[in-house]
Amino acid sequence: MITRLAIGLLWLLHFLPLGALAAFGNGLGRALYWMIPERRRVTRINLEKCFPQMDPRARERLARAHFRAFSRSVVEHALLWWAPRERIERLIRVEGLEHVRALRGTPVILFVPHFIGLDAGATRLTCELDMVGIYAQQKDSRFSELLLHGRGRFGNQRQVSRQEGVRAAIRAMMREHRPFYYLPDQDYGARDALFVPFFGVPAATVPGLSRIARLAGAKVLPCVTRMLPGGAGYVVRIDAPWENFPGDDLHADTLRMNRYIEQAALEMPEQHLWMHKRFKTRPAGEARFY
Numbered sequence: 001m002i003t004r005l006a007i008g009l010l011w012l013l014h015f016l017p018l019g020a021l022a023a024f025g026n027g028l029g030r031a032l033y034w035m036i037p038e039r040r041r042v043t044r045i046n047l048e049k050c051f052p053q054m055d056p057r058a059r060e061r062l063a064r065a066h067f068r069a070f071s072r073s074v075v076e077h078a079l080l081w082w083a084p085r086e087r088i089e090r091l092i093r094v095e096g097l098e099h100v101r102a103l104r105g106t107p108v109i110l111f112v113p114h115f116i117g118l119d120a121g122a123t124r125l126t127c128e129l130d131m132v133g134i135y136a137q138q139k140d141s142r143f144s145e146l147l148l149h150g151r152g153r154f155g156n157q158r159q160v161s162r163q164e165g166v167r168a169a170i171r172a173m174m175r176e177h178r179p180f181y182y183l184p185d186q187d188y189g190a191r192d193a194l195f196v197p198f199f200g201v202p203a204a205t206v207p208g209l210s211r212i213a214r215l216a217g218a219k220v221l222p223c224v225t226r227m228l229p230g231g232a233g234y235v236v237r238i239d240a241p242w243e244n245f246p247g248d249d250l251h252a253d254t255l256r257m258n259r260y261i262e263q264a265a266l267e268m269p270e271q272h273l274w275m276h277k278r279f280k281t282r283p284a285g286e287a288r289f290y
Contacts, residue, residue, distance in 0.1 A: 003142050014078035018091055019231030021079070025072025033067040043067070043274045045289055050199035065270035069227060073116040080123040081150035088154075092124035092225075096238030099221055100129065100179060103241065107218035108179040110238065111209055113261040114186060114273040121225030121236040122151060122181055132158040132172035133181040166208065174216050181223075184208045185261055187280045195283055196254045199262055204281035210246040210253035220245050224264050227271055 013021060033040055043066060047059045054062075079091065100108060110131070112118050125131060133151065137144055148159055158178055160168045173180040184206050187193075193204040213220050219241040226235050246253050265272040279289045 007142065007146060010075070010078040011082060013075060014082040017231060018076070018079070018233060021076050022072050022230055025075035026068045028075060029068035029071030030064070032071055033064055039275045040067075042277055042290060046274045046276075046278060049201050049279060049289065062269055063274070066272075066274050069270045070116050070273075070275065073120070073227060077119065077150065080119055081146060081153075085127060085154055088124060089127055091233035092120055092236060093233065094124060094128065094236045094238070096221075096236075096240070097128060099238050099240050103219055105177060107173050107177070107216040109173070109209065109213060109216075109218045109220045110179050110181050110223040111220050111257070111260075112181055112183050112223050113264060114183060114276065115224055115226075115264065115268070115271045116273065117225030117227045117234050117236075117271065118183065119151070120227070120234045121223065123153070124225075124234070124236055125179075125181070125223075126151070126154040126157055128155075130156045130158070130176075130178055131181050132160060132169050132176070132178040134160050134162055134166065134169055134183075136162045166212065170212060170216055173218065180212075180218070182209065182212070185257070186276055187278055190281050193281065194251055194254055196251065196258050198258045198278065199265075201279055202283055202286075203258070203279055205254050205258060207250050207254045209257050210250055214246045222260055222264075226268055 013024070016024075040063070043063045044059070047054070047063055051059060051062075079088065100110075110125075112121070122131075122133065135147065135151070151157065152159060158169075158172045158176070160172070169180055169182075172178045187204050188206055190204055192206060194207050195202040196205040197203065198205070209220060212218065221241050222239040224237055226237070228234060242256075245256070261272075277290055282288055
């Protein structure tokens with residue numbers, strides 16, 4: 001019942017201008033900062049580990065700004081799921097699409113770190129490209145269906161469940177020449193992970209970006225979506241293909257990935273997904289953070 005009401009409210013919100021949605025999302029974020037103590041605690045710990053030299057009051061301001069930005073991104077899914085294509089194209093600008101088009105016929109991985117605008121970026125890119133991506137089944141089946149609907153509204157998108165595995169996405173990238181919208185930077189446990197520094201803290205990191213690029217002979221293009229202030233929308237930035245990637249050292253390749261995410265996080269620190277337990281898995285013998 002609650003899910004149905006929430007979906008109905010989101011549907012109504014998509015009629016509002018983006019500035020009004022942004023204001024609503026910011027207000028919701030201020031409330032959720034106090035309503036979700038577990039995620040508030042995780043965010044504070046992550047920021048303390050990554051920015052130990054930052055003034056504690058500045059870290060607290062950053063934590064609150066993250067909740068506002070995250071909540072705004074959730075509210076603005078109303079546009080991603082129901083707004084007309086013309087409105088999506090107007091509100092979300094793409095920079096660097098020429099890098100993808102220049103590689104037509106070559107396997108392409110769009111390396112997408114977990115920033116709050118990643119769904120906005122995916123929706124906008126489906127207006128231009130037929131891609132493949134991996135999704136995780138949600139606990140609520142209605143929400144899962146809505147996510148799949150929102151991500152496949154435009155074009156001819158291939159959506160692979162996590163249960164199917166990454167090999168199905170690789171086949172679609174290689175055989176169907178679909179760019180792979182790949183999100184490899186969360187803590188999935190110790191299995192198949194390397195402990196690679198993230199802001200100086202050892203983080204269990206899946207080295208899939210390097211392995212898949214080598215297996216498929218794919219070019220890796222970083223892709224980050226930035227939320228703009230107020231009603232200004234979003235910008236999807238696709239960088240030029242990485243040179244000399246993958247290299248001969250899997251650890252070095254994975255460190256290069258994390259370093260890129262660090263740089264992007266420094267450019268828009270409130271938009272990195274600090275609520276995620278990025279340091280949940282610890283090296284043997286090390287105490288847990290959370």
